Amino acid sequence: MTMLGKRLRLRAIERSDIPDFVRWFNDPEVRHYLQMFMPMSQAQEERWFEAQLSDTRSHVFGIETLTGKLIGNIGLHGIDWRESCAELGIVIGEKDYWNNGYGTEAIQALLRFAFMEMNLQRVSLWVYDYNERALHCYQKCGFQVEGRQRQAHYHEGRYHDKILMGILREEFARADQVANHSIPDQGRENTNHGEGHPVMG
Ligand SMILES: CC(C)(COP(=O)(O)OP(=O)(O)OC[C@H]1O[C@@H](n2cnc3c(N)ncnc32)[C@H](O)[C@@H]1OP(=O)(O)O)[C@@H](O)C(=O)NCCC(=O)NCCS
Secondary structure (H helix, E strand, C coil), X not given: CCEECCCEEEEECCHHHHHHHHHHHCCHHHHCCCCCCCCCCHXXXXXXXXXXXXXXXXXXXXXXXXXXXXXXXXXXXXXXXXXXXXXXXXXXXXXXXXXXXXXXXHHHHHHHHHHHCCCCCEEXXXXXXXXXXXXXXXXXXXXXXXXXXXXXXXXXXXXXXXXXXXXXXXXXXXXXXXXXXXXXXXXXXXXXXXXXXXXXX
């Protein structure tokens, strides 16, 4: 099963994707925008992958072009079934694909899945204040700025703010540019319990 966009699909991640993840997360230009700051080994990423297999509160998907090239990953973390919310994280690791709308398309596909299949009510994310491209991309997708943690991130010798953004199901329904999708607001059932934890968008 995949989530389809116009030029990409979101699919399950596979063990064979791990070398690409390690390459991306060791690229200083990519990492500049992410939480991780230590060099990452293949073994660490393998351990993360194994943990993902049994983690019911976190789902990560590969972002693949329709020609089958893996360009990034995107996930929902800290899924809280009682509060119907989760935190989004995304990386387009192949830098040649930045600024071409792939991030926007991947987020829209994931939000559609989050609201229409997982029955979430709210998706949020954290982004560093200097990540102008991501901020612009999230705003295009309908996220609103909800708050700011001042000087909560230390990077390259100084402190930066972390910005909290969020989108609600009804806001997504309005922003969703794909025709013929409707999002019911009623009949939602939540059976599992859990708590959220912060991740960087
Ligand atoms: C952030 C990221 C997911 C966005 O995906 P993308 O495919 O590059 O983004 P898109 O092309 O869909 O949208 C980016 C928008 O920001 C704009 N933009 C780029 N640089 C910008 C800047 N410095 N200031 C303002 N806007 C900028 C682009 O022009 C584009 O807007 P437009 O479509 O209106 O022209 C991707 O760049 C990425 O993974 N970056 C590295 C890791 C990262 O930052 N992850 C997110 C952590 S919160």
